[in-house]
Amino acid sequence: MKFATRAIHAGIEPDPSTGAVMTPIYQTSTYAQTSPGEHKGYEYARTQNPTRSVLEKNLAALENGTDAICFSSGLAAQDAVIKLLSAGDEVLAVNDLYGGSYRQMVRVWGQWGLKSRFIDMYTAANVENEISPATKLIWIETPTNPMLNIVDIAAVCAIARKHGILTCVDNTFASPYLQNPLDLGADIVLHSATKYIGGHSDVVHGALIVKDAGLAQRLHFLQNACGAVPGPQDCFLILRGIKTLHLRVQRACENAAVIAQYLAEHPKVGKVYWPGFPMHPGHEIAKKQMRMFGGMVAFDLKSNSLEDATKVMSSTELFTLAESLGGVESLIGHPASMTHASIPREDRLKVGLTDTLIRLSVGVEDVEDLLEDLDNALSGI
Numbered sequence: 299m300k301f302a303t304r305a306i307h308a309g310i311e312p313d314p315s316t317g318a319v320m321t322p323i324y325q326t327s328t329y330a331q332t333s334p335g336e337h338k339g340y341e342y343a344r345t346q347n348p349t350r351s352v353l354e355k356n357l358a359a360l361e362n363g364t365d366a367i368c369f370s371s372g373l374a375a376q377d378a379v380i381k382l383l384s385a386g387d388e389v390l391a392v393n394d395l396y397g398g399s400y401r402q403m404v405r406v407w408g409q410w411g412l413k414s415r416f417i418d419m420y421t422a423a424n425v426e427n428e429i430s431p432a433t434k435l436i437w438i439e440t441p442t443n444p445m446l447n448i449v450d451i452a453a454v455c456a457i458a459r460k461h462g463i464l465t466c467v468d469n470t471f472a473s474p475y476l477q478n479p480l481d482l483g484a485d486i487v488l489h490s491a492t493k494y495i496g497g498h499s500d501v502v503h504g505a506l507i508v509k510d511a512g513l514a515q516r517l518h519f520l521q522n523a524c525g526a527v528p529g530p531q532d533c534f535l536i537l538r539g540i541k542t543l544h545l546r547v548q549r550a551c552e553n554a555a556v557i558a559q560y561l562a563e564h565p566k567v568g569k570v571y572w573p574g575f576p577m578h579p580g581h582e583i584a585k586k587q588m589r590m591f592g593g594m595v596a597f598d599l600k601s602n603s604l605e606d607a608t609k610v611m612s613s614t615e616l617f618t619l620a621e622s623l624g625g626v627e628s629l630i631g632h633p634a635s636m637t638h639a640s641i642p643r644e645d646r647l648k649v650g651l652t653d654t655l656i657r658l659s660v661g662v663e664d665v666e667d668l669l670e671d672l673d674n675a676l677s678g679i
């Protein structure tokens with residue numbers, strides 16, 4: 299089955315008890331047993347919930363995996379991956395990543411004896427040089443947040459495999475419609491389904507997808523043992539969002555391409571970060587591993603003035619100033635003070651994340667209205 303068909307049908311059958319076409323929200327914490335230990339596969343809702351089971355089957359199919367494990371947020375999903383490790387182990391993570399991912403690794407897991415190093419992964423060979431005997435997990439995010447750098451998933455996963463190191467790819471920015479890391483050799487795919495997968499800015503949710511039965515079993519164990527599970531209503535909302543994932547992401551990518559081009563030609567705009575530009579250093583790899591170039595665009599102003607950047611971000615009307623991304627509505631954000639404030643300033647500057655960088659999550663509105671909105675905001679500086 300092709301992606302669009304899987305998005306709508308994979309794992310989804312009319313409800314066996316009523317024929318309901320939409321997956322019911324099983325709002326229950328427990329299930330009746332006929333005699334002790336005799337039940338229909340559902341005992342207690344932290345462990346299993348039918349709405350969640352349908353979503354897990356659907357997500358597994360979207361990433362060409364065998365199992366998906368759902369969590370109450372993307373960071374709860376990350377928490378489960380890190381719990382596969384032990385004190386003294388080391389994570390090698392890409393040096394430009396979601397601020398909350400960095401914060402959890404350094405400030406939470408650091409206290410428990412986990413070491414995290416944040417390295418340049420944009421040349422895969424560099425990863426090989428950085429591997430130490432303690433390295434047990436390689437953490438890839440691509441495109442990266444917010445600089446939109448590209449990591450060669452196949453090349454880095456091949457190196458990891460050679461050294462027996464687990465790989466996890468945070469695929470949030472691409473969505474399963476654009477990029478499928480398991481096909482490129484990754485062990486685990488992570489999604490903050492809060493973003494493109496949910497797609498309507500109305501739910502926080504996370505998921506892991508794998509294709510190895512042993513790994514699936516260990517992660518299902520952690521899901522149940524630690525308990526950061528999503529509620530059935532949230533699972534329903536994610537299932538509903540997925541039905542239009544391919545349509546939304548395609549339109550967002552088309553709109554982002556037009557906006558990136560417009561910004562690149564604007565006299566007041568400095569650097570524009572978008573992997574679709576042929577001169578982007580990761581362009582050829584993006585072309586190889588992604589179906590389109592994504593709906594995220596970041597840019598600097600030529601003036602490099604925080605006052606100007608603040609003025610632009612405060613004066614758009616369709617682009618709402620807010621954290622998050624991947625919804626149908628366009629958002630504008632300031633990584634230095636919002637999504638990435640938890641990363642030390644000198645580390646931010648090292649990867650080019652300036653105090654004036656502006657990040658756009660391009661939505662699915664009419665692109666002409668979006669251009670006009672940006673044009674008005676930029677003419678004010």
Ligand SMILES: *Cc1c(COP(=O)(O)O)cnc(C)c1O
Nearest residue numbers: 371372373396443470490492503
């Ligand atoms: C938002 C985000 C996360 C965290 O997900 P939550 O659902 O907010 O916990 C992780 N990675 C990336 C790339 C994100 O954008």
